[in-house]
Amino acid sequence: MSEAELAQETEVTQGRYVYCIISGADEMSLGNIGIEHAEVYTVSHKDIAAVVHACQAQPYESRDENKVKEWILSHNNVIDKTSERFGTVLPFSFDAIVKGDDDTVKDRLSKDYEKLKQELERLRDKAEYTVKIFCDQNRLTDKIVGENQGLRELKAKIEKMPKRVAYLLQRKFELQVKDAYNVMRIKLAEEFASKIKEHVEEVQVEEKVSHVPESYKDKKIIAAFSCLVHKEKVKRLGEVLGEINSQEGYAVRFTGPWAPFSFVKLGEI
Amino acid sequence: MEPSRLECDINDVLDKLLNKGLVLNADLIISVAGIPLLGVNLRAAIAGMETMLEYGMMEAWDKSTREWYTKEFAGRMAAPLVMGEEVIIRTFGSIWSSQGIINTWKPCFLYLTNNRLFLWRKEPPEMLFEVSLDKIEGLMVKKENHFKKEREELYLQFDCGEVARIHVSNVTELKQTIKMIVGKKLENRIMIPSERTPLPKGEEIIKEEKLWYLFPAQGILGETWRPGRLCLTNNRLFWVYRVDNQKMFEVPLDKVTGVNVKAHVSVPGIKAEDKVLNVMYNGGRALFYGKVEKLCEMESTIQEIFPKPLVPSIVRKT
Numbered sequence: 001m002s003e004a005e006l007a008q009e010t011e012v013t014q015g016r017y018v019y020c021i022i023s024g025a026d027e028m029s030l031g032n033i034g035i036e037h038a039e040v041y042t043v044s045h046k047d048i049a050a051v052v053h054a055c056q057a058q059p060y061e062s063r064d065e066n067k068v069k070e071w072i073l074s075h076n077n078v079i080d081k082t083s084e085r086f087g088t089v090l091p092f093s094f095d096a097i098v099k100g101d102d103d104t105v106k107d108r109l110s111k112d113y114e115k116l117k118q119e120l121e122r123l124r125d126k127a128e129y130t131v132k133i134f135c136d137q138n139r140l141t142d143k144i145v146g147e148n149q150g151l152r153e154l155k156a157k158i159e160k161m162p163k164r165v166a167y168l169l170q171r172k173f174e175l176q177v178k179d180a181y182n183v184m185r186i187k188l189a190e191e192f193a194s195k196i197k198e199h200v201e202e203v204q205v206e207e208k209v210s211h212v213p214e215s216y217k218d219k220k221i222i223a224a225f226s227c228l229v230h231k232e233k234v235k236r237l238g239e240v241l242g243e244i245n246s247q248e249g250y251a252v253r254f255t256g257p258w259a260p261f262s263f264v265k266l267g268e269i
Numbered sequence: 270m271e272p273s274r275l276e277c278d279i280n281d282v283l284d285k286l287l288n289k290g291l292v293l294n295a296d297l298i299i300s301v302a303g304i305p306l307l308g309v310n311l312r313a314a315i316a317g318m319e320t321m322l323e324y325g326m327m328e329a330w331d332k333s334t335r336e337w338y339t340k341e342f343a344g345r346m347a348a349p350l351v352m353g354e355e356v357i358i359r360t361f362g363s364i365w366s367s368q369g370i371i372n373t374w375k376p377c378f379l380y381l382t383n384n385r386l387f388l389w390r391k392e393p394p395e396m397l398f399e400v401s402l403d404k405i406e407g408l409m410v411k412k413e414n415h416f417k418k419e420r421e422e423l424y425l426q427f428d429c430g431e432v433a434r435i436h437v438s439n440v441t442e443l444k445q446t447i448k449m450i451v452g453k454k455l456e457n458r459i460m461i462p463s464e465r466t467p468l469p470k471g472e473e474i475i476k477e478e479k480l481w482y483l484f485p486a487q488g489i490l491g492e493t494w495r496p497g498r499l500c501l502t503n504n505r506l507f508w509v510y511r512v513d514n515q516k517m518f519e520v521p522l523d524k525v526t527g528v529n530v531k532a533h534v535s536v537p538g539i540k541a542e543d544k545v546l547n548v549m550y551n552g553g554r555a556l557f558y559g560k561v562e563k564l565c566e567m568e569s570t571i572q573e574i575f576p577k578p579l580v581p582s583i584v585r586k587t
Binding site: 021069072073075076090091092093094096129130163167168171213234238239241242245252254255256257258259261262264266 | 270271272273274279281282283286287288289290291292355357383449
């Protein structure tokens with residue numbers, strides 16, 4: 001391999017792992033806080049900068065789930081640290097790698113400067129909060145049955161029957177309760193969303209909630225929201241959620257502040 | 270209510286970092302063969318196929334798989350249900366099938382309807398087992414060994430004493446549901462017809478080991494090792510072939526003249542230094558092979574219970 005080819009090879013295999021975009025003109029090192037203790041530093045263009053570390057131009061991949069989780073936590077840690085220091089950041093998804101070196105990153109920044117700057121301004125002093133509302137399942141079932149005449153009658157009928165005859169009807173009853181539950185859930189979610197709406201900049205209903213935390217296992221999730229909240233309105237939102245939380249049978253999980261993962265609107269840049 | 274950042278709950282973090290946040294333009298994502306490798310494995314595990322498809326990953330693959338599936342299974346027969354029959358449980362399961370030398374679990378779908386229980390295999394279509402609920406006489410859940418692990422199996426007695434052996438993932442639930450629907454009293458204890466030949470009265474097994482037996486030459490077949498069980502009872506020693514449960518070797522204890530464990534040079538199929546259990550009796554010898562510890566245990570048990578002193582065993586190396 002000739003020297004020129006070798007140089008080209010090295011050039012191609014260089015990459016920059018991007019954590020987030022911040023407001024700030026200085027180029028500086030943030031210490032070895034990155035994935036696998038990589039040195040994290042800023043690359044700036046005018047008054048915005050990308051927070052990156054130098055890496056190979058290939059994605060972080062592993063079959064070991066714990067290792068990947070560790071990487072993701074490191075990524076999130078960098079975002080937290082930079083948010084503390086520089087205010088609201090535009091967070092990147094895990095494993096976003098720019099092929100090339102610092103100059104390539106600068107090129108991207110200058111090309112997308114207007115968009116990025118505008119987005120940073122829009123999200124200034126705002127953070128993302130996650131709200132999940134749970135309800136005690138038995139209570140909800142009672143409520144559903146209580147409000148639905150058909151179900152009430154079916155239940156009374158089942159209770160009068162001998163057990164083995166009742167079995168098939170019982171199944172029918174359960175299925176109908178499930179359907180009614182879904183209708184009720186949507187209704188409740190809308191109610192809660194409207195209560196929350198006045199205290200947030202933006203709210204996003206999370207349709208898919210893949211995970212229910214251990215401590216809420218006996219409860220059913222009613223709704224999940226991602227909210228973009230101005231820092232001065234967080235307290236008020238907390239009060240509103242506190243009211244819901246104190247209602248009999250309900251539990252609210254209120255987490256944050258997070259970087260505005262759900263609200264950066266640039267698509268792919 | 271104050272917002273909190275529960276450090277212990279990593280799932281929120283994963284959800285945000287994998288499904289949200291900015292992504293780079295496709296030409297900047299390093300990809301292999303057109304598939305962007307954005308921690309694909311974890312994203313798949315957490316978000317499921319749906320999100321992968323949203324991202325446009327594996328679309329071609331998904332499409333072709335679906336097409337293949339539709340084509341391949343279009344002709345499959347649905348389970349034969351009678352008019353007005355209602356399925357209460359449908360679950361994957363298996364049934365023990367014992368016919369001649371074939372002893373095996375046959376995988377199938379189990380259907381419990383309002384008037385019968387049947388096990389249906391889709392491909393090739395076959396009704397493996399079918400019983401009308403009023404013919405069921407008894408149900409018993411029993412723990413059995415299955416490939417070195419214990420699991421629960423359901424024994425079902427029907428039609429005056431016939432017994433079927435069924436496995437599904439939740440045996441107890443199946444049993445309870447059948448009981449509930451049948452609605453009459455069912456036997457809880459079922460006599461399992463033994464697949465082994467019962468021993469004569471007064472005889473009992475002292476030790477039993479899974480051992481290979483060097484089967485004598487027969488016709489054009491030379492000597493071959495066959496798997497089975499060597500059983501020592503209070504008056505005889507016999508070996509049963511695993512495949513058909515037939516006794517292939519049997520010798521009364523008083524005919525045994527000696528027993529030892531040592532390497533045998535002239536045995537086919539095993540290494541020269543491998544030890545075998547050698548049982549000598551009037552008119553011949555039989556060789557058994559297995560783990561050395563098993564062989565030694567068997568040997569010492571035979572030595573212990575033997576009615577008359579045996580030819581001293583050749584000293585074993587320890």
